Amino acid sequence: MVGKYIQIGERNCLNLGTNNYLGMIENPEIEKSALECLSHYGVGSCGPRGFYGTTEVHLDLEDKLAEYMKCEEAVVYSYGFSTIASAIPAYAKRSDVIFVDEMVNFAIQKGLDASRSQINYFKHNDMEDLERLLMEQADLDRKNPKKAKRTRRFLVAEGIYMNTGLMAPLPKLLELREKYKLRFFLDEAISFGTIGKTGHGLTEHFNIDPSEIDMISGSLENSIGSIGGFCVGSHFIIEHQRLSGLGYCFSASAPPLLMAAAITALDIMQRDPSIFQTLRDNSTFIHSQLSSQLPSDLRVHGHPESVIKHIRLANPSGDKVADEQLLNEIVDK
Amino acid sequence: MALDKTEYSMSAAEKMSNGAVGRNKNGVRVDRSDGHVHQNGSAKKEKRRPFIESFENIPLLTAATTFIGFHLILLMGYVTSIIFTPKVAREKNRQGYVPLYDRFESFYSRYVYRRLRDCWNIPICGCPGSEVTIKDRVTHDCGWTFEYTGTQSTALNLGSYNYLGFAQAEGSCSEDSAVKIKELGCATASPRIEFGTQKIHQELEALTAEFVGMEDAITFGMGFATNALNLPSIVSKGCLVVSDEKNHASLILGLRLSGANVEVFKHNNMESLRQVLHNAVIKGQPRSHRPWKKILIVVEGVYSMEGSIVRLPEILELKRKYKAYLYVDEAHSIGAIGRNGRGVVDYFGVDPKEVDILMGTYTKSFGSAGGYIAGSKAFIDHMRVNSHGNCYATSMSSSCAQQIISSMKIIMGKDGTNEGKKRIDQLARNSRYFRRRLNQMGIITIGNNDSPVVPMMVYMHSKIASVVRRLKTNNIAVVGVGFPATPLMEGRIRFCLSAAHTKEQLDNALVHVEEAADFLGLRYSRKRRSKEPVHYSDSESEME
Numbered sequence: 075m076v077g078k079y080i081q082i083g084e085r086n087c088l089n090l091g092t093n094n095y096l097g098m099i100e101n102p103e104i105e106k107s108a109l110e111c112l113s114h115y116g117v118g119s120c121g122p123r124g125f126y127g128t129t130e131v132h133l134d135l136e137d138k139l140a141e142y143m144k145c146e147e148a149v150v151y152s153y154g155f156s157t158i159a160s161a162i163p164a165y166a167k168r169s170d171v172i173f174v175d176e177m178v179n180f181a182i183q184k185g186l187d188a189s190r191s192q193i194n195y196f197k198h199n200d201m202e203d204l205e206r207l208l209m210e211q212a213d214l215d216r217k218n219p220k221k222a223k224r225t226r227r228f229l230v231a232e233g234i235y236m237n238t239g240l241m242a243p244l245p246k247l248l249e250l251r252e253k254y255k256l257r258f259f260l261d262e263a264i265s266f267g268t269i270g271k272t273g274h275g276l277t278e279h280f281n282i283d284p285s286e287i288d289m290i291s292g293s294l295e296n297s298i299g300s301i302g303g304f305c306v307g308s309h310f311i312i313e314h315q316r317l318s319g320l321g322y323c324f325s326a327s328a329p330p331l332l333m334a335a336a337i338t339a340l341d342i343m344q345r346d347p348s349i350f351q352t353l354r355d356n357s358t359f360i361h362s363q364l365s366s367q368l369p370s371d372l373r374v375h376g377h378p379e380s381v382i383k384h385i386r387l388a389n390p391s392g393d394k395v396a397d398e399q400l401l402n403e404i405v406d407k
Numbered sequence: 408m409a410l411d412k413t414e415y416s417m418s419a420a421e422k423m424s425n426g427a428v429g430r431n432k433n434g435v436r437v438d439r440s441d442g443h444v445h446q447n448g449s450a451k452k453e454k455r456r457p458f459i460e461s462f463e464n465i466p467l468l469t470a471a472t473t474f475i476g477f478h479l480i481l482l483m484g485y486v487t488s489i490i491f492t493p494k495v496a497r498e499k500n501r502q503g504y505v506p507l508y509d510r511f512e513s514f515y516s517r518y519v520y521r522r523l524r525d526c527w528n529i530p531i532c533g534c535p536g537s538e539v540t541i542k543d544r545v546t547h548d549c550g551w552t553f554e555y556t557g558t559q560s561t562a563l564n565l566g567s568y569n570y571l572g573f574a575q576a577e578g579s580c581s582e583d584s585a586v587k588i589k590e591l592g593c594a595t596a597s598p599r600i601e602f603g604t605q606k607i608h609q610e611l612e613a614l615t616a617e618f619v620g621m622e623d624a625i626t627f628g629m630g631f632a633t634n635a636l637n638l639p640s641i642v643s644k645g646c647l648v649v650s651d652e653k654n655h656a657s658l659i660l661g662l663r664l665s666g667a668n669v670e671v672f673k674h675n676n677m678e679s680l681r682q683v684l685h686n687a688v689i690k691g692q693p694r695s696h697r698p699w700k701k702i703l704i705v706v707e708g709v710y711s712m713e714g715s716i717v718r719l720p721e722i723l724e725l726k727r728k729y730k731a732y733l734y735v736d737e738a739h740s741i742g743a744i745g746r747n748g749r750g751v752v753d754y755f756g757v758d759p760k761e762v763d764i765l766m767g768t769y770t771k772s773f774g775s776a777g778g779y780i781a782g783s784k785a786f787i788d789h790m791r792v793n794s795h796g797n798c799y800a801t802s803m804s805s806s807c808a809q810q811i812i813s814s815m816k817i818i819m820g821k822d823g824t825n826e827g828k829k830r831i832d833q834l835a836r837n838s839r840y841f842r843r844r845l846n847q848m849g850i851i852t853i854g855n856n857d858s859p860v861v862p863m864m865v866y867m868h869s870k871i872a873s874v875v876r877r878l879k880t881n882n883i884a885v886v887g888v889g890f891p892a893t894p895l896m897e898g899r900i901r902f903c904l905s906a907a908h909t910k911e912q913l914d915n916a917l918v919h920v921e922e923a924a925d926f927l928g929l930r931y932s933r934k935r936r937s938k939e940p941v942h943y944s945d946s947e948s949e950m951e
Contacts, residue, residue: 075594076603092601092602108593113581113585114576116581118769120774130532152799153801155799159635218596255503321632
């Protein structure tokens with residue numbers, strides 16, 4: 075099992091490499107509910123959601139997620155990658171404009187490619203750069219008001235960036251969203267279940283009402299220890315994905331046993347909020363230890379409370395190949 | 408819709424020899440009960456199995472009424488939208504924003520799709536085997552909201568993709584999967600290239616490669632993602648992809664993400680394909696006219712909306728002539744067609760290594776989830792490093808992997824029984840029997856005689872919903888498909904046969920289908936209907 079410890083060859087190593095943030099993979103309760111579901115439904119669901127692939131377990135999980143995130147509706151996908159990669163093209167089309175952080179993860183990048191919209195990248199977590207781009211867009215709109223009336227504008231950010239470990243400045247993003255009338259999609263693949271006093275994600279951390287955000291997408295593969303992904307938001311927004319989300323309509327629904335595992339994981343998260351404090355303590359501890367004890371040519375990047383830590387060369391030489399070789403040597407040791 | 412009935416007819420002498428059982432002829436041993444000689448790829452004088460595919464034309468009157476009917480629905484919807492306010496959620500706190508949805512899209516979804524909404528997304532409460540338990544629901548406001556009645560009903564399942572009947576909650580496959588969950592957990596929470604590769608994934612890949620007859624294979628956690636995330640690693644800008652017009656959404660998405668140029672050829676039409684390849688080779692890339700970096704033909708084994716089977720031998724000939732590569736998506740054909748259930752290459756008796764890339768999914772015939780790509784070792788090694796799915800997407804759950812391993816071993820006969828062979832034969836018998844009986848009733852079914860997917864044409868939207876609802880009251884669960892999944896005038900009911908269905912279940916279903924056909928006027932076919940009784944057997948000599 076790939077849990078707290080991982081067996082590589084002969085050696086038993088401490089696992090700092092997988093996204094098992096809350097330790098759900100080794101949890102016996104989850105195993106029990108998955109086995110129970112298996113004995114009832116079998117393994118596969120044998121059909122897309124529209125054609126007899128919707129089981130009670132899927133509907134239960136969607137209700138629970140919506141309730142947990144204090145939103146109106148949730149939609150569950152069978153694969154974490156497909157979630158945001160199908161959600162963005164469902165709303166953003168060729169004539170639309172998307173403002174997105176340059177360090178977003180690969181799944182979001184694929185979603186942006188699939189949408190065919192005009193993409194404007196702003197510097198990582200740099201709100202001034204974003205504002206500059208928004209003002210430029212506003213100028214263009216003033217010159218051509220007819221086109222502006224038909225162009226939808228979106229803002230995409232991640233809760234915790236997989237590529238840097240930093241947190242998105244949510245209050246400032248929402249301010250800009252309000253000012254420039256953007257639709258805001260937040261990808262909480264990593265921050266769901268890890269940030270916030272009771273694990274509700276970035277909105278809890280910054281004490282913001284989740285309905286301010288148009289759509290929050292998350293993954294069941296990280297904190298929850300199952301497989302799949304979900305999007306939560308208002309009825310108005312989420313219902314659309316049931317007909318236009320490619321990964322939802324044209325793909326088989328998730329195996330029911332994985333959905334049952336996710337439901338149990340959510341129950342555990344609601345029942346026992348102390349695990350989040352433990353996780354936060356671990357993250358901040360590691361951060362402080364790494365900051366003080368790493369040799370001078372390595373540095374730790376990332377927010378202190380983030381579960382993702384990046385260790386980078388303090389002075390990269392500029393030559394990608396040589397740097398990668400050096401990092402590989404460190405990893406092998 | 409063009410009338411395209413192709414038949415490789417057998418000569419009288421061949422027809423005679425097919426009646427003989429257990430004879431040795433031309434060194435090919437006839438060992439099937441129907442005396443059918445199967446194609447041996449290396450034999451010089453190949454006896455081709457008959458390839459019977461039909462796409463009967465829509466009768467003119469039906470086309471006219473369908474057209475008028477659809478516009479009538481639109482008109483009624485328009486009138487309703489003016490008179491009544493829609494009971495739909497409105498956006499809150501978003502004044503001054505550009506509307507999120509196109510007007511036609513929201514109109515279609517609210518006033519056309521909504522009326523028929525009860526036919527889709529039907530919740531089930533049990534295993535989707537040969538029979539399925541449906542959670543009953545009613546709508547009191549014409550489809551805006553649903554209410555569960557609290558009761559459940561059991562229906563014959565003709566809608567799920569359960570070709571070999573492996574959607575079972577009991578049996579050796581589920582037991583093995585349960586053991587694996589206890590041993591390896593539900594998931595790995597890591598991409599394959601990081602710490603997500605467990606021994607079971609390697610075992611699965613080796614077994615898949617052996618099953619399809621290729622050197623190596625690589626597996627992914629989702630079938631849709633297998634196409635969408637791997638085509639960009641196979642083709643890129645400067646390559647040409649020649650794709651069938653009825654390809655699946657995942658292939659289309661994958662091709663769009665890859666940035667390659669895409670040319671479409673008419674569905675299963677070899678002349679159209681030849682033209683496209685010919686022009687591509689002569690003209691080269693647009694503007695620069697340099698030769699294409701590579702040309703890839705992308706087709707599916709069995710097309711799930713049309714029920715047709717790809718014309719593999721002809722495509723291989725064209726591929727060799729124009730030096731193109733071939734990618735076959737066997738989502739619906741792996742396990743479901745072919746004498747040993749090995750897919751289209753087995754069905755046509757060609758060497759699997761002649762196809763460059765074989766892709767398939769484990770959802771349909773293996774009762775699990777996920778997808779695979781199989782090819783030469785060099786190609787798969789390239790994919791292991793460059794595939795987006797391998798590098799960024801989570802690895803498959805161990806329970807799903809074990810289900811596939813167990814079911815694949817049964818199909819291959821490695822478990823020591825002949826259960827696999829029995830299931831494959833049962834499926835073939837069911838598909839042929841069902842289709843012939845429908846044709847005998849005068850119902851138009853399209854696609855190949857051997858495909859396990861049987862689309863019954865009803866053309867009109869209202870008839871799709873009526874048939875689904877009517878059959879539901881008779882405890883038969885079917886699936887209706889219309890616009891936009893199919894062309895506007897071609898609404899259809901799609902039956903998915905399974906090895907788990909018995910003849911009695913099919914007969915019962917056919918009785919009710921015939922009743923519905925009489926009530927709704929579905930006997931559109933103008934072909935001559937045979938009055939001979941249809942036998943439930945392996946024999947293919949009983950043709951229309």
